[in-house]
Amino acid sequence: KQEVTQIPAALSVPEGENLVLNCSFTDSAIYNLQWFRQDPGKGLTSLLLIQSSQREQTSGRLNASLDKSSGRSTLYIAASQPGDSATYLCAVRHGYALNFGKGTSLLVTP
Amino acid sequence: NAGVTQTPKFQVLKTGQSMTLQCAQDMNHNSMYWYRQDPGMGLRLIYYSASEGTTDKGEVPNGYNVSRLNKREFSLRLESAAPSQTSVYFCASHINLNTEAFFGQGTRLTVV
Numbered sequence: 001k002q003e004v005t006q007i008p009a010a011l012s013v014p015e016g017e018n019l020v021l022n023c024s025f026t027d028s029a030i031y032n033l034q035w036f037r038q039d040p041g042k043g044l045t046s047l048l049l050i051q052s053s054q055r056e057q058t059s060g061r062l063n064a065s066l067d068k069s070s071g072r073s074t075l076y077i078a079a080s081q082p083g084d085s086a087t088y089l090c091a092v093r094h095g096y097a098l099n100f101g102k103g104t105s106l107l108v109t110p
Numbered sequence: 111n112a113g114v115t116q117t118p119k120f121q122v123l124k125t126g127q128s129m130t131l132q133c134a135q136d137m138n139h140n141s142m143y144w145y146r147q148d149p150g151m152g153l154r155l156i157y158y159s160a161s162e163g164t165t166d167k168g169e170v171p172n173g174y175n176v177s178r179l180n181k182r183e184f185s186l187r188l189e190s191a192a193p194s195q196t197s198v199y200f201c202a203s204h205i206n207l208n209t210e211a212f213f214g215q216g217t218r219l220t221v222v
Binding site: 044 | 141145152153155158166168169200202207208211212214
């Protein structure tokens with residue numbers, strides 16, 4: 001069974017800092033990896049999708065990398081803002097199922 | 111473009127009651143999914159429909175049934191609700207295994 005782990009579970013940083021969220025998975029036979037953002041009481045918003053053949057994807061201040069052989073992905077957020085405060089979820093597609101980590105809760109303080 | 115729409119947004123049931131959660135997508139996606147999200151457990155797959163006319167069990171299917179009514183709609187039914195089914199339920203869809211998944215806003219279900 002694919003296990004997905006996200007570290008740290010929670011993170012608090014001052015506004016303007018660059019930060020890295022980590023995701024690891026146990027089975028490298030994946031189709032792709034997707035990062036989501038979830039605000040309290042809301043649904044999941046897709047941030048980035050990385051195919052298994054890709055090394056990284058960028059969208060604005062976000063950059064996600066994938067090292068499939070070592071079972072790791074990182075989400076880099078540049079120049080963090082209070083509006084970035086949310087829970088960030090990593091999900092690995094292994095067959096039809098998306099296997100989720102438990103998330104990193106991010107708080108960016110003004 | 112509405113994306114993935116779930117109804118209802120909130121529901122309180124008594125133990126033993128039944129209900130159906132509705133999900134519809136307007137993106138012409140082939141595959142649709144039902145997940146539940148519980149504190150400390152993350153999101154877990156209940157059932158999915160790879161394409162119209164097919165359904166398959168996920169990780170936690172017990173106590174649920176699904177119907178892929180047509181390409182747009184995928185419903186989740188609780189025949190006899192139990193307190194253990196108190197959760198937030200999310201519907202998702204995508205075109206195929208190589209495309210990003212889109213999620214609905216969720217249904218918060220409480221079984222008392």
